[in-house]
Amino acid sequence: MKATIDKLFRTGDASNEELKALMDLCDNEGLKEAAVARRKEHYGTAVYIRGLIEFSNHCRNNCFYCGIMAAQKDLRRYRLGQSEILGCCNEGYKLGLRTFVLQSGEDNEYSDEALCNIIYSIKSSHPDCAVALSIGEKSRASYQAYFNAGAERYLLRHETASPGHYARLHPASMSLENRKRCLRDLKDIGYQVGSGFMVGSPFQTLDDLVSDLRFLQELQPDMIGIGPFIPAQGTPFAHMQAGSLARTLNLISMLRLMFPYSLIPSTTSLASISPQGRLLGLEAGANVLMPNLSPASVRTLYSLYDHKDALSASGLEILKKEVSGIGYEVVACRGDVKSQKDEN
Ligand code: 5AD
Numbered sequence: 560m561k562a563t564i565d566k567l568f569r570t571g572d573a574s575n576e577e578l579k580a581l582m583d584l585c586d587n588e589g590l591k592e593a594a595v596a597r598r599k600e601h602y603g604t605a606v607y608i609r610g611l612i613e614f615s616n617h618c619r620n621n622c623f624y625c626g627i628m629a630a631q632k633d634l635r636r637y638r639l640g641q642s643e644i645l646g647c648c649n650e651g652y653k654l655g656l657r658t659f660v661l662q663s664g665e666d667n668e669y670s671d672e673a674l675c676n677i678i679y680s681i682k683s684s685h686p687d688c689a690v691a692l693s694i695g696e697k698s699r700a701s702y703q704a705y706f707n708a709g710a711e712r713y714l715l716r717h718e719t720a721s722p723g724h725y726a727r728l729h730p731a732s733m734s735l736e737n738r739k740r741c742l743r744d745l746k747d748i749g750y751q752v753g754s755g756f757m758v759g760s761p762f763q764t765l766d767d768l769v770s771d772l773r774f775l776q777e778l779q780p781d782m783i784g785i786g787p788f789i790p791a792q793g794t795p796f797a798h799m800q801a802g803s804l805a806r807t808l809n810l811i812s813m814l815r816l817m818f819p820y821s822l823i824p825s826t827t828s829l830a831s832i833s834p835q836g837r838l839l840g841l842e843a844g845a846n847v848l849m850p851n852l853s854p855a856s857v858r859t860l861y862s863l864y865d866h867k868d869a870l871s872a873s874g875l876e877i878l879k880k881e882v883s884g885i886g887y888e889v890v891a892c893r894g895d896v897k898s899q900k901d902e903n
Contacts, residue, residue: 561589567816568593578772579765584809587843594812594844597819602846604887607822607894608875609658609691610651610852613861614639618664620695621730622718624760626791626862627664633793637857638668641677647852648681652688654872655891659685660714660849662693669694671701675708682709689893691753696737699744706748713745714753716784719760720774721767728760742778751896753782753822758810759802760788768810772817781896782847783814783821786828789864804833808843815844820897822847830868837870837878838885848882848889850875 563577573581584590615638621628639647648659659681663669669677674694681690691712692705702713717738719725725735745752756771757763775783787802807829814823824847825840833839837848850870851858858869870878879889 560584564589564593567813568597571817571819572776575766575769578769578813581813582765582768582806582809585805587805587809587812590809590812591843594815595842597815598844598846601820601897605846605890605894606841606882606887607658607847607892608656608889609660609824609847609849609894610648610654610656611660611662611849612639612644612647612651613662613851613853613857614644615663615666615669616857616861617666617668619667620665620733622733623728623730623795624757624788624791624864626794626864628794631793634862635860637860638666639854639857641673641680643854644677645680645684647854648685648688650872651852652685654850654875656850656852657685657687657891657893658689658691658712659852660691660693660712662714663695665695671704675704678705678708678710687893689895691751693753696741699748702741702744702750703748706750710750712751712753712781714782714784715741715745716753716755716757717742717771717774717778718756719763719767720756720770724760724762724764724767727762742780746778751781752778753784754778754780755782755784757788757802757828758785758807759800761796761799763788772813775814775818779818781822782824783818784824784826785810785814786826787832789828789831789866791862791864801832804829804836804839808839811840811843811845820899822894822896824849827851827868827870828864830870831864831866836868838881841882841887842885847894848875848878850878
């Protein structure tokens with residue numbers, strides 16, 4: 560396997576069969592080492608932080624895996640208004656956060672105008688901060704309006720790049736085609752785009768994961784977020800098996816080698832299946848953490864899956880120490896994606 564790791568390190572690519580073998584690797588020391596070396600070249604020991612504000616758990620969609628799907632009956636729904644959202648950002652600012660990610664289900668109650676006002680008010684109060692949106696599939700015109708209001712980043716995971724698998728995770732009203740259209744529009748408009756997928760979602764094969772990697776090679780996103788699937792009560796997949804920690808870590812290392820400059824978060828779902836998940840993610844090649852700035856009163860309601868870990872702002876202080884304990888440093892800056900251009 561060493562030869563394959565070397566090849567991925569040298570060239571940033573490998574054959575489909577080689578990629579599949581790496582996903583299944585049991586002893587991942589060599590793979591991790593290569594990924595950590597590559598990250599160090601471009602990002603040193605810096606770990607970037609983004610403050611996540613989950614501002615609404617209403618959703619019009621019925622993704623079979625997701626705990627806040629519309630059909631979910633046992634869930635109190637909430638929405639935060641503009642002043643509450645701004646309050647979260649102000650709190651985050653004091654803690655050193657310079658990127659705010661506004662995430663919600665696909666909630667049509669917020670008009671484009673309302674969202675633009677929210678974005679504009681954050682940018683006016685904190686001109687040195689970046690605003691990222693993670694609010695799902697919208698029209699190109701809406702994406703353009705948010706961009707004009709000051710949002711510069713957008714996170715939209717493709718979830719799975721294989722059409723057959725996509726159809727098993729989503730109702731017929733949703734399509735991979737539209738997801739891809741959204742991602743193309745976002746790039747075209749000029750957003751820094753994040754995408755990604757779940758590891759071990761029901762019915763996923765190694766070939767599906769290869770398709771995910773190939774799709775990302777086409778898209779060339781600035782950020783790639785992956786995490787294990789975790790069953791959520793009240794969903795059709797409530798009794799399915801969770802994704803594996805080991806395979807997720809292998810894939811993080813592979814992503815680092817295939818997309819050396821990308822921002823790769825060590826995600827909440829990783830932390831939710833393993834108490835050391837966030838640190839393990841960094842040690843596998845991730846370089847971003849996303850503490851939660853949502854008000855404590857609503858945090859448990861944004862229940863994408865069971866036993867979701869909450870990295871609170873106070874938890875961040877503890878995590879910072881743990882992060883420095885393993886040789887990295889949490890930095891307070893916007894943490895824009897680097898590119899080869901920046902280094903030449
Ligand atoms: N397990 C893990 N991740 C999930 N997501 C949604 N539901 C689950 C689940 N049950 C992820 C999706 C989505 C992101 C916000 O959360 O990939 O894009």
